[in-house]
Every structure is written in structure tokens, then in C-alpha cells.
Amino acid sequence: MRKVIPLLIFLILAVSAVAATQDSAKLTQIIDRVLAIDRAQNEFIKDITFDVVSYEKSVGSDGKVKETKKYLKRVYMKRLEGGKYGYHEDYLDYYIDGVRQDSKDLDKMAQEKAEKKKKRGGKDIAFDMFAPLKPENSSLYIVTYEEISPKAVDGVTCYLVRAAADSTSAPEGVLDTLVNCLYYIDTASYHIVLAEFAPAKLVSKFMFKMSTLDMSINYEPYSDSLWLPYRFHIRGKAKAMYFMGINFEGEEDYTNPVINADISDSLFQ
Numbered sequence: 001m002r003k004v005i006p007l008l009i010f011l012i013l014a015v016s017a018v019a020a021t022q023d024s025a026k027l028t029q030i031i032d033r034v035l036a037i038d039r040a041q042n043e044f045i046k047d048i049t050f051d052v053v054s055y056e057k058s059v060g061s062d063g064k065v066k067e068t069k070k071y072l073k074r075v076y077m078k079r080l081e082g083g084k085y086g087y088h089e090d091y092l093d094y095y096i097d098g099v100r101q102d103s104k105d106l107d108k109m110a111q112e113k114a115e116k117k118k119k120r121g122g123k124d125i126a127f128d129m130f131a132p133l134k135p136e137n138s139s140l141y142i143v144t145y146e147e148i149s150p151k152a153v154d155g156v157t158c159y160l161v162r163a164a165a166d167s168t169s170a171p172e173g174v175l176d177t178l179v180n181c182l183y184y185i186d187t188a189s190y191h192i193v194l195a196e197f198a199p200a201k202l203v204s205k206f207m208f209k210m211s212t213l214d215m216s217i218n219y220e221p222y223s224d225s226l227w228l229p230y231r232f233h234i235r236g237k238a239k240a241m242y243f244m245g246i247n248f249e250g251e252e253d254y255t256n257p258v259i260n261a262d263i264s265d266s267l268f269q
Contacts, residue, residue, distance in 0.1 A: 027145035030159055031133050033190035034183075038130045041226055047078035047263040048228070050254040052089070059247040066246070070095040075254070077126050078263045086268030087126035123179070123215060125229045125254070129195045132163035132181055140178060142166050149184055153193045154220065158184040165200035175201045191227040194218050212237045222257060230254050 054071040072093040077085045091110040094101040101109070117124075132141045146160035165178035176199075184194040196216045213236040219227045232252040 023145045027143065027161065030145065030161060030185060030190065031143070034185060034192065035130060035133060037190055037225075042079065042083070044226070044259075045079070046260050047076070049077070049258045049261060049263065050075045051256040052252050052254055054250065054252045056248065056250040059249070061246075068097055070098075075125075076263050076267050078265070078268060080265075080268060084128065085126040087124055088267040123197075125217060125232055129181070129192065129197070129217065132165075132179065133161075133183075140166055140170050140174065146182075148187070153184045154218070156184075156193050157187050158193055159187055161185060167200070170200075189227075191221075192219055193227075222259075226259075228254070228257055 052071075052073045052075050054073065056069040056071075058066045060066050071091055073089050073091045076088040076090075080086045091106055091113070094106045094109055131137055133143060141163045142165075143161065143163045146162055149158040149160050152158070161183045163181045163183070165175060165180055167175055170178060178200040179197045180200050181195055181197040183192055184196075185191070186193050194216060196214070198212075198214050202211070202213060213234070215235075216231075216233045217229050218231040218233075220230045222228045230253065232254075233250070235247075235249045237247050
């Protein structure tokens with residue numbers, strides 16, 4: 001019996017090592033395919049515009065909805081020098097609790113939105129969701145192959161790949177800019193169907209503290225080779241000084257994409 005136990009341990013370790021090797025090879029294959037598709041898509045899409053309907057709601061600690069907002073806007077993206085996409089949005093209409101606001105309130109709200117977005121470095125669909133998978137960021141992330149997703153996403157069977165920021169190796173100040181991400185990747189086409197992500201570190205601001213912030217982007221086929229975002233979702237919990245916590249939630253739906261319309265660079269200056 002004493003001889004059998006070490007043999008069983010050896011067999012278990014051997015099986016685990018083989019499984020780990022297979023997962024590593026599978027992960028490399030998936031990442032290589034995903035990044036190749038991303039490069040090809042970025043080379044083709046010089047710029048793109050969307051019609052957008054955006055919804056927001058805030059919920060008090062009593063669970064009651066305090067306020068709802070709806071925005072109609074046009075979003076512009078263009079690949080700039082360095083390969084990153086610039087992002088610009090024009091607000092067209094604005095509703096609070098179903099009541100349309102006048103043009104002065106619309107202009108004021110749009111300016112406040114732009115200033116807040118710039119200050120917090122907010123993520124949007126121009127954010128490079130593939131950054132955690134790229135070789136140049138390998139020292140900043142621990143990437144693992146999870147499994148086949150037990151549930152289909154939009155009817156698509158998906159691989160699950162997780163990228164977690166490595167807090168032990170990220171230089172000081174860099175961790176604040178990283179995200180933890182779970183990718184749902186189409187097993188047939190290797191396009192990303194859904195990306196669920198959150199800041200690797202939530203940074204407190206004066207008079208304002210965020211305890212949770214979860215985001216996601218859904219993608220769908222535009223053509224045989226191109227997949228585009230069609231929904232951005234955000235959910236979080238914040239607490240302002242001297243006030244009770246507030247849960248907030250927002251969603252943006254993207255429609256009518258127009259690709260390579262030669263958008264002016266002036267929008268992104």
C-alpha cells in the first residue's frame with residue numbers, strides 16, 4: 001500500500017502537467033488568432049461613426065430609482081498616429097425622467113460630460129480591449145485559458161480567457177491604468193463576442209469614492225471578417241462624502257455604423 005500511494009501521486013502530477021501544457025498551447029493558439037484578427041480589422045477601419053442611444057439611472061440605498069437619463073448622440077472614432085483610436089461624441093438630445101431638456105441644458109451637460117470623462121480617464125469603445133493580450137504587455141498581466149463557456153453568448157459558443165493585472169510586477173502608478181478582463185471568444189471565428197472588465201485598482205478621488213465598477217462590451221458581426229461593438233454596459237457603486245451610497249448603471253447601444261467616411265482630424269484635437 002505504501003508503494004501504491006507514491007505511484008498515484010506521480011500519476012496525478014503527470015496528468016496535471018500534461019493538462020497544463022495542453023492549456024498553454026491552446027491559450028497561445030487563441031491569442032495568436034485573436035490578435036491577428038484585431039490587426040487586420042484595424043488596418044481596414046481607418047474611421048467609424050455610430051448612432052448611439054445612452055441610458056443612465058441612479059438607485060438610492062433604499063433600492064428606489066432616483067433619476068433616469070437618456071442621451072442621443074453621434075460617436076466618431078478615427079485611428080490616429082501611433083495606432084490608437086481617437087474618440088469624439090456629439091450630443092443631440094437629452095432627457096431626464098422622460099422629459100426632454102432644452103438646448104442650453106444640453107450644451108451644459110455635454111461640456112460637463114467631456115470634462116468628467118477627461119478627468120477620470122474613462123473607458124469607452126475606443127479603449128484597446130486587446131491590450132492585455134499583447135506581447136508588449138506580458139509582464140503586466142497573467143493570462144489564463146479558463147474553459148469553454150458553459151453558456152453561449154448571443155447564441156455563440158465561446159472560449160473563456162482571463163487576463164488579470166499582475167500587481168507584483170506593474171510599476172508604481174501603472175496598476176491604476178490596467179484592467180482585469182474576461183474574454184468570451186467565438187470558437188469558430190476567434191472574434192471577441194463579449195469582454196467583461198473592471199479597473200485593476202479603483203482610485204479614490206476627493207469627495208468621491210468608488211467601491212465597485214464593472215463594465216462590458218458586446219460585439220456582433222458586421223460582415224464575414226468584421227465584428228463591431230453594439231453595446232457598452234457599466235454598473236458601479238459610489239459614495240460621496242457625507243452622503244449615502246448610490247448604485248448607478250448605464251448602457252449605450254450602437255447602431256448604423258459607417259466605416260471609412262474620412263472623418264476630419266479636427267474632431268480629435
